[in-house]
Amino acid sequence: MTLEAEGNSKVTFSDLPVSKAVAWVGKMPHHSTLTFGGELNHPTYLDIPSFYLIAKNDRIIRPEMQRSLVDAASELRESPIMEYDIPIGHFPFISQPGMVVEVVRKVASEIL
Numbered sequence: 001m002t003l004e005a006e007g008n009s010k011v012t013f014s015d016l017p018v019s020k021a022v023a024w025v026g027k028m029p030h031h032s033t034l035t036f037g038g039e040l041n042h043p044t045y046l047d048i049p050s051f052y053l054i055a056k057n058d059r060i061i062r063p064e065m066q067r068s069l070v071d072a073a074s075e076l077r078e079s080p081i082m083e084y085d086i087p088i089g090h091f092p093f094i095s096q097p098g099m100v101v102e103v104v105r106k107v108a109s110e111i112l
Contacts, residue, residue: 005029011059015089015096024094045073051082051107053100058090082107 005025013021032038044050052070054063061069067083074080084103088096 012090013095014059015057016094024091043073043076045081046077049111050077051084051103053088053092053103054083054085055088055090055092056085057088060090082110 005022009016009018009021009025013024016024050073052066054066054070055061056063058066063085070081070083084107086092086096086099086103088099093100
């Protein structure tokens with residue numbers, strides 16, 4: 001699937017300035033349609049401690065849907081996946097890498 005840069009940038013990178021958002025979208029013009037229904041070969045979240053960043057400002061996957069996906073994954077592994085709500089959009093590791101690092105450090109300190 002090929003994505004149109006300007007329109008895609010408004011939702012995919014909604015928390016970045018337009019020029020930066022368009023630049024990032026230009027680096028990833030294609031999206032595999034398998035991600036919408038393909039089967040996972042090995043869902044690693046079943047075997048390792050896992051957490052999920054609920055992106056509260058995500059315009060692609062609403063927070064409610066993110067939570068339902070986490071709930072479904074938690075049921076499969078028979079233990080809860082930790083959730084962290086953060087005020088970011090769809091690509092937090094691009095728009096707010098410092099915030100992501102902060103959460104990863106917090107999770108690592110709780111697990112280790």
